[in-house]
Amino acid sequence: MLSASISRDFTTASLVCNLGYTLQSMACGFFVNAPTMPVYVRWTRWIAYVYYAFGTVVSNQFNGFLGDCPYDLADDRCDPYTGEYILQTLGFPKNWILVPMMVNIGWAVGFHILAYLLLKYVRVSVAVSKTFTVKKIEEVAAVPSTRSDSARSEITVTLNDIRLSVIRRQRLGLTTREIEILRGISATFVPGSINAILGPSGSGKSSLLNFMADRLHSSFNQKYMSTGDIIFNDKLPSRSLVRSLCSYVTQEDDGLLPSLTVRETLYYAADLRLPKTMSKQEKRARANEIIMKMGLKDCADTLIGGEFVKGISGGEKRRVTISIQLLNDPKILLLDEPTSGLDSFIASSILQVLKALAEEGRTIICTIHQPRSDLFAQFGNILLLAKGGRVAYNGQSTQMLDYFASLNHPCPPLTNPADFVLDLVSVNLQSEEKESISRLKVTKLLDHWQNVEDPALERPLVDAHLGLAAAEAEFSSQVREPSKFLPAYQTLLRRSTLNFSRSPHMIVARIMQVAGIGIIFALFFSPLKDDMIGVTNRLGLVQEITALYFVGMLNNMAIYPYDRSVFYREHDDNVYGVLPFFLVYLTLELPFECITSLIFAVFLVLVPGLPRTPELFFACAYCALAIVNCGESIGIAFNTLFLHEGFAVNLISVVLSIGCLMAGIMSLEMPGFLKGVNWLSPLKYAVSVMINMSFDGQTFNCVGQAIDADGGCEFDSGAKVLENYGLKANVPAYLGGIAVAAVVYRVLALVVLKINRLKLGIKTLSRNSR
Numbered sequence: 001m002l003s004a005s006i007s008r009d010f011t012t013a014s015l016v017c018n019l020g021y022t023l024q025s026m027a028c029g030f031f032v033n034a035p036t037m038p039v040y041v042r043w044t045r046w047i048a049y050v051y052y053a054f055g056t057v058v059s060n061q062f063n064g065f066l067g068d069c070p071y072d073l074a075d076d077r078c079d080p081y082t083g084e085y086i087l088q089t090l091g092f093p094k095n096w097i098l099v100p101m102m103v104n105i106g107w108a109v110g111f112h113i114l115a116y117l118l119l120k121y122v123r124v125s126v127a128v129s130k131t132f133t134v135k136k137i138e139e140v141a142a143v144p145s146t147r148s149d150s151a152r153s154e155i156t157v158t159l160n161d162i163r164l165s166v167i168r169r170q171r172l173g174l175t176t177r178e179i180e181i182l183r184g185i186s187a188t189f190v191p192g193s194i195n196a197i198l199g200p201s202g203s204g205k206s207s208l209l210n211f212m213a214d215r216l217h218s219s220f221n222q223k224y225m226s227t228g229d230i231i232f233n234d235k236l237p238s239r240s241l242v243r244s245l246c247s248y249v250t251q252e253d254d255g256l257l258p259s260l261t262v263r264e265t266l267y268y269a270a271d272l273r274l275p276k277t278m279s280k281q282e283k284r285a286r287a288n289e290i291i292m293k294m295g296l297k298d299c300a301d302t303l304i305g306g307e308f309v310k311g312i313s314g315g316e317k318r319r320v321t322i323s324i325q326l327l328n329d330p331k332i333l334l335l336d337e338p339t340s341g342l343d344s345f346i347a348s349s350i351l352q353v354l355k356a357l358a359e360e361g362r363t364i365i366c367t368i369h370q371p372r373s374d375l376f377a378q379f380g381n382i383l384l385l386a387k388g389g390r391v392a393y394n395g396q397s398t399q400m401l402d403y404f405a406s407l408n409h410p411c412p413p414l415t416n417p418a419d420f421v422l423d424l425v426s427v428n429l430q431s432e433e434k435e436s437i438s439r440l441k442v443t444k445l446l447d448h449w450q451n452v453e454d455p456a457l458e459r460p461l462v463d464a465h466l467g468l469a470a471a472e473a474e475f476s477s478q479v480r481e482p483s484k485f486l487p488a489y490q491t492l493l494r495r496s497t498l499n500f501s502r503s504p505h506m507i508v509a510r511i512m513q514v515a516g517i518g519i520i521f522a523l524f525f526s527p528l529k530d531d532m533i534g535v536t537n538r539l540g541l542v543q544e545i546t547a548l549y550f551v552g553m554l555n556n557m558a559i560y561p562y563d564r565s566v567f568y569r570e571h572d573d574n575v576y577g578v579l580p581f582f583l584v585y586l587t588l589e590l591p592f593e594c595i596t597s598l599i600f601a602v603f604l605v606l607v608p609g610l611p612r613t614p615e616l617f618f619a620c621a622y623c624a625l626a627i628v629n630c631g632e633s634i635g636i637a638f639n640t641l642f643l644h645e646g647f648a649v650n651l652i653s654v655v656l657s658i659g660c661l662m663a664g665i666m667s668l669e670m671p672g673f674l675k676g677v678n679w680l681s682p683l684k685y686a687v688s689v690m691i692n693m694s695f696d697g698q699t700f701n702c703v704g705q706a707i708d709a710d711g712g713c714e715f716d717s718g719a720k721v722l723e724n725y726g727l728k729a730n731v732p733a734y735l736g737g738i739a740v741a742a743v744v745y746r747v748l749a750l751v752v753l754k755i756n757r758l759k760l761g762i763k764t765l766s767r768n769s770r
């Protein structure tokens, strides 16, 4: 909480938290012996709550303790076996239990108060975005409309008795429940004006739009089923053709990268979405044409902006999201709540833009939750749904009130027509009496539409087979193929590099997450001595390489969830596949991991004085790189499986903590099952390699050690340390194991992402199977 109140940005907050935690754990006295800490950091233990917690636990464990001393208890040589001696070596007073517990309560309260004060008095500053002139990708003049003749042909969309239901698994998959979402929707959407889908909450507006855009995907937990046809100009297109002809604008603008300008966003989108037959100049010209058409000229060189950088306005963001979908000149544009969250002026301007697009011959279909009367006037055609997914009206907006008036439901004067019809088709749940009256009224309205007015009653059913062939013939030139691997990879790499280079705090955090903890280790452990304390400090220092597992996760959390949102949107639009996205992430991540791992090895090996050999230096950098990389892989996998970042981070932390506890000296005696699991952990290999290479061939003096009968001591050589702790390992094999683990973890992350992005279709049932 304190870190988040110091910086509200996750990247910086996680850096503060990580370095703060590392400092705490170094100062606690477990990894590095407190009395032997260098004087310039020895004081830090007094401000480390972990020191007090560790002191309490150790005091509780060793007060009055006596180990199995092989000599007479009065013999001085038994001193190292006493709890008093152990406490003295660790630098803790005797019976030090109550005081540190009270101090820690003080720390807990203090941290909360400090966080409260920071949250209350330190305001989040939102920087105003700079404008960027595109230098490398030169500006290309907008050209007059490039719509081809085929693009100008118009499409009337007809829905024929669409039924949609979902079967959901419950109680750990033991039972299932079927929910009917749409019950026989027949409607017509015409080109030339805005087609609005209205209805109370839960009436199925979004589900219908998602169904039309082919965005409903079955999964393990839910299986969608549908019947009915979507017809384009009396022809029955395949689902893939529907997907190609329809562009879909989602409710959120989360498919935009905050550090790109509007023009850059559209240039890169054009590169990714427009066919490879178009030259770069033509793609740029198309993007500039859209910028002019959508009224984005004035903000074209302003950053999109995000949480901490004020960029373009909310209305402009909506326009940019719509613009991206307009790049390939779709014949049908579906928009989910395009005006939600916008003020009336901006909402009205968005609808005017949509109206102008419709007047060019496009079929514009949008859901609107509760339009004001001025917005309602912009709609040409209305589909009114009632709760339960049934149609109450479909036709021209100008005739809607007359239709309801003819059924004895006149709209009172000065009433917003949209509010009036939404009330009309809603069930009033305020009292039982009102509910039964309103339910009867709604049922009558729905039955009347279904039995008397439903356009499907007059429509001859299209011959599915002939219709399919005819549709393919008419619209095949409009089919959009996803971008091939190489061009997609190149464009995404350029875009991500530009976005990343404009986020200096992320670059600093990526470097300092690894280098920072290396510096802290060096401060606490340097210089390593050759006595007993030197032995335990070496073990502690080498063990600390496991902290990099968390660094990988934090690096991933700072970037991946944002990249993922943009990727999911573009993948839903069938712009490119999983692999280019995945490899671009890896390409940007690896140079940072290589450089920071080398820096880390300087502070872990050279500065404190582990054997200063090239072998150990590069082995350390290699292990560090693999551990950070595996942490990132686990981050990718969990952040793909779970969209909620808080939940994902909790789960990842558990997995990583278990990995750290099972590595090296933290778990010398584990049950067989856990030993088996540990072979899957990169930390096991890395810590073993580091311990073996750090101790092999080393000699130590006996200061502070129990002297055995022949005058020697337990740990006078590195070989004895490895043998006594059971840490001897086959270093070359383990070095190979680390590489295998890094590759396997990353491939697993790719498989998780691939499975997650499998677009399991909707099961289409024939009419008589229901």
Ligand SMILES: Nc1ncnc2c1ncn2[C@@H]1O[C@H](COP(=O)(O)OP(=O)(O)OP(=O)(O)O)[C@@H](O)[C@H]1O
Binding pocket: 166, 168, 179, 180, 181, 199, 200, 201, 202, 203, 204, 205, 206, 207, 208, 222, 369
């Ligand atoms: N995958 C699903 N699992 C269970 N129920 C679903 C699912 N999808 C839709 N529904 C149900 O279908 C109904 C229609 O949902 P939908 O989101 O389409 O309504 P809506 O009219 O768009 O509502 P709102 O205006 O509040 O967004 C709701 O009752 C919803 O709970």
